[in-house]
Amino acid sequence: MPGQGLKGLGAYRINIIGLSNKVHHFHYEAGPDLFTEYGTDLVSEGTFQVDVDLDKRETFLEADFRIRGTAKLICDRSLEPFDYLINTRRKVVFKYGDQDEEITDEIMIIQRDTAWIDLGQYLYEFIALAIPLKKLHPRFQDEAEDEDDEAEGRIVYTSGGSEDEGGSDGTDGENGHDDQDIDPRWNALKKLK
Numbered sequence: 001m002p003g004q005g006l007k008g009l010g011a012y013r014i015n016i017i018g019l020s021n022k023v024h025h026f027h028y029e030a031g032p033d034l035f036t037e038y039g040t041d042l043v044s045e046g047t048f049q050v051d052v053d054l055d056k057r058e059t060f061l062e063a064d065f066r067i068r069g070t071a072k073l074i075c076d077r078s079l080e081p082f083d084y085l086i087n088t089r090r091k092v093v094f095k096y097g098d099q100d101e102e103i104t105d106e107i108m109i110i111q112r113d114t115a116w117i118d119l120g121q122y123l124y125e126f127i128a129l130a131i132p133l134k135k136l137h138p139r140f141q142d143e144a145e146d147e148d149d150e151a152e153g154r155i156v157y158t159s160g161g162s163e164d165e166g167g168s169d170g171t172d173g174e175n176g177h178d179d180q181d182i183d184p185r186w187n188a189l190k191k192l193k
Contacts, residue, residue, distance in 0.1 A: 012120030019056045026052040030069070030123055038124035042131055046071035048086070050123055061094040063119065067126055075137035082137045086130045092122055 011033060014026065028050040035044050048069030055062040067090075070083045090106075094117060097109035110117065 012123060013116045013118050014054065015115060016054075016056065016061060016117055017115045019054070021056050021058060024054045024056065026054065026119075028052070028119075028123070030127075034120060034124055034127075038121055042128040043071050043073075043124075046086075046127070048123075048127065052119060059096055061117070063092045063094070063117075063122070065090045065092070065119075065122065065126055067123065067130070069127075071127065071131060073131065073135045075140070076135050077140055078137055080137050084131065084135070086127060088126060088130045090122075090126045090129075 012028065028048075030046075030048040030050055032045065034048075035046070046069055048067055050068075051066045053064040055064070066088075068087050069085075071086055072081055073084045074081055093107050094110050095103075095107065096112045098111065099109065100111060100114075101109040103109060
């Protein structure tokens, strides 16, 4: 239904033409409507308190987002739902220019006659960026840290030195490893030198 889409968009839109050049404060309570409107790929549920300080200047606007709340996630290991606390702060600068363009993640160019800016997409993206790649229930958190430490201990780095750096006994002079211990795929890469 077209009316619902417009309702969702209007919830996070700010009329910037009507604002004077100073800092303006906005407060939002974001919930299911945010995820319904902007996507449920990374986060589909949660409740958030959002404070936005919008500093309007002659040549740009700076939006300072403070987002606090709880996202409902599904554990990657046990498939159990759990609450994940989010407390993040992000900034976006909207500079006036000839055409709408994204310069970086934090700098957007908007046309000088732009009447509205929609903060909803930014809210959704900032919440999604605060979600960890590996979503683990809090009861697995200690195990995850142990696994990360073990994985770091298993990483083996070898020097890519030339053949004449090795010792006369068939080992490389620095760490004493035989060439036979090296994965044969590395030998193929050494030939490219």
